[in-house]
């Protein structure tokens with residue numbers, strides 16, 4: 001009785017084929033361009049004059065790089 005075996009084997013191969021096709025589809029879905037991440041654009045605002053200078057000197061901005069004339 002090879003009929004039952006053949007049917008099962010055919011089914012197995014069909015399933016394998018389907019799984020391959022299914023896996024083939026997955027990367028295609030990943031290829032969809034993702035929406036660009038929303039990142040706030042850092043505006044180059046001047047730091048507060050009384051804040052520590054961003055240059056890392058430890059001095060106040062107004063006494064360092066924010067000093068008028070420099």
Ligand SMILES: [Zn+2]
Pocket residue numbers: 053054055056057064065066
């Ligand atoms: Zn500075």
